[in-house]
Amino acid sequence: MCVFCDIVASKIPSYEIYEDDQTLAFLDIAKDFIGHTLVIPKAHYENVLDCPNDALTKVVNTVQIVSQHFVNNCGYTGANILNASGASAQQSVFHLHFHIVPRTEDDGLDMWPEGGQEMDLAAIHQALKLA
16 A cells, blocks of 8 residues: 555545545645645556546546635635656655645745756657657
8 A cells, every 4th residue: 555545544644625535635744835735536546647537637626626725715826736747757656646835926935947958849849749
């Protein structure tokens, strides 16, 4: 079992924000951002790459429900929604999850890395486009 499966099975306590028959949203124990919430499917899927479309749709729907709640009822004005799929993408728990970081205009957080690399977008497009 994985840690998120243990949370779903109530073997590990969590601070639940929302739950329905297929998904669970709970506070991240990292304590890095106020309101940092994780949304997971109750069934175990490693990440976006192996999750069936219907289950992924349900998870994304829960991400929207929770994010809207934070904005409409909790005093936030936006949310960063993040996912890492695979070890090379820095996924650390191999159970599909989305992070919601609720935001306010003056919270001082910068969630985006600086860009500015030189690259040939036309060549990248040719290499990556779906045929």
